[in-house]
Amino acid sequence: MERPSRQRQREQQAEQTSDETLQCPECSSTDVITDADQGELVCDDCGLVIDERSIDRGPEWRAFNHSERQSKSRVGAPITETMHDRGLTTTIDWKDKDAYGRSLSSEKRSQMHRLRKWQERIRTKDAGERNLQFALSEIDRMASALGVPRSVREVASVIYRRALNEDLIRGRSIEGVATSALYAACRQEGIPRSLDEVAEVSRVPQKEIGRTYRYISQELGLELKPVDPKQFVPRFASALELSEEVQAKATEIIDVSAEQGLLSGKSPTGFAAAAIYAASLLCNEKKTQREVADVAQVTEVTIRNRYQEQIEAMGFR
Helix, strand or coil, rough: CCHHHHHHHHHHHHHHHCCCCCCCCCCCCCCCCEEECCEEEECCCCCCCCCCCCCCCCCCCCCHHHHHHHCCCCCCCCCCCCCCCCCCCCCCCCECCCCCCEEEEEEHHHHHHHHHHHHHHHHCCCHHHHHHHHHHHHHHHHHHHHCCCCCHHHHHHHHHHHHHHHCCCCCCCHHHHHHHHHHHHHHHCCCCCCHHHHHHCCCCCCHHHHHHHHHHHHHHHCCCCCCCHHCCCCHHHCCCCCHHHHHHHHHHHHHHHHHCCCCCCCCHHHHHHHHHHHHHHHHHCCCHHHHHHHCCCCHHHHHHHHHHHHHHCCCCC
């Protein structure tokens, strides 16, 4: 009965020592480096070998680039929420070649074709999984069209799964809930994408997306902060080929006008577009209201109204 308790004490001591910062016993320096080739812990200040013949817990093979590392790795892809089965099922490659790269015979090709067909059929066991697969594929398609990073797709997939578990999809279209989940993920991850841009790549009207987004964010308790107009400035300025000076001036205009309460109740894209237009005039890199409006997907009237307010806030009138 004493052996397990002693072993547990040793494990706790080992965890405590691993959590503590390594310190050189000779010069008390914490600048300790690991020499993986020699299997040693060496003090970088005085050169004392603190530990030698340490166990290498890495793979037994070596790789010098990414493709070589991928070919030698013996593990599969990580679990992802963007697939209905989380990527745990196997897939049959579409290439009709064997492990050595040689083409298969006609008999083997027909056999592999049948196997692929049945593989696709058995990956979804019921209508619920088929609907989930369709929704996640829609999220991936729209995310690719919007150019958002992989993390946003993962968050959008998690939000859709939560809405599915809470039975929030009943009475609503799958495309509408998937688009709303993607828009909520963009808001949550701080990726500047307006509702107009999301609706442009979606197959549902913008009014339905906004209504569904408000519903699922309220039901799921998503804590989403208001969109900061400054997030749109770099992308709009890059599309208009404006300098960094204009971007800095537009950011200053947004900060000054927001401090005076002019941002309340205003569209962040229109506010950012007006600030860029005003900054381009102040920095002698003039862009027309039509050019800025086309990039920001707002009307020229919106830019004129916000522009007048921002210029007055800056004290130029």
